[in-house]
Amino acid sequence: MEVLKSGDAPAIVSNIEVMTLLRERIDSRQPSPDTGSENGENTNNSNTKEGPFQNRDWIEGAVLNYLQASPCGGPSVKLDDMPKLVERLQREPNSFSDETGYGLTSAETLQVLNHLPTSPVELHLLVEDLENRPGFAADSVHSAEEKQMQFLKFISGYSGREVEGADAEDEGEEMEE
Structure with missing residues (x-):
């Protein structure tokens, strides 16, 4: 754990920025449609994904769904x-x-x-x-x-x-x- 020096403050991030980051992370992990699944994993439903990162994927998906349902996640937000x-x-x-x-x-x-x-x-x-x-x-x-x-x-x-x-x-x- 890193100790913050006096005067250093963590950056404040808005829900819109978190939502954008989560979308990018989730999209970057999605297999492309033309490559298919190499290990026989079911790619149709991301909730059935097994492996060491299933909890991370579920948490990121749940947070993204919550933020998309919040006022800042509306489709008309500029x-x-x-x-x-x-x-x-x-x-x-x-x-x-x-x-x-x-x-x-x-x-x-x-x-x-x-x-x-x-x-x-x-x-x-x-x-x-x-x-x-x-x-x-x-x-x-x-x-x-x-x-x-x-x-x-x-x-x-x-x-x-x-x-x-x-x-x-x-x-x-x-x-x-």
Whole structure:
């Protein structure tokens, strides 16, 4: 076991990165269809695989299935755009820019990436002291609730998931007009 030196911290990895890694590892171990099985092993069902690595294969498969069923494993998640999302989530709020940031910490950013929140309740659970954060606090133009809904809609653009309560808010705006 390696002892970490002071100041060295392990890298934080998101569920999306773990899922990508597991897919690559599992795909690299799959025999190609044209080679067939050399030792007579049943290649049609990976669950019947015997050998020293059957537990590893089962665990990796179970973790991959879990991650694919989680919010970050949806088919409409835009993996290529995640670096831009992370940069904007961590950028400090600035009223002089067209693309303002949200000033989230690394841990909060990781939680948002892993859960891809769709409701204000989820957002409050993931971001500490949300009401007093510069990117989410009320200003002269928008209320705090409006800013939170804008954030959730921004996240839904990357996740492809519908924002809960957005329809009711849109109907309320139409009724006021």
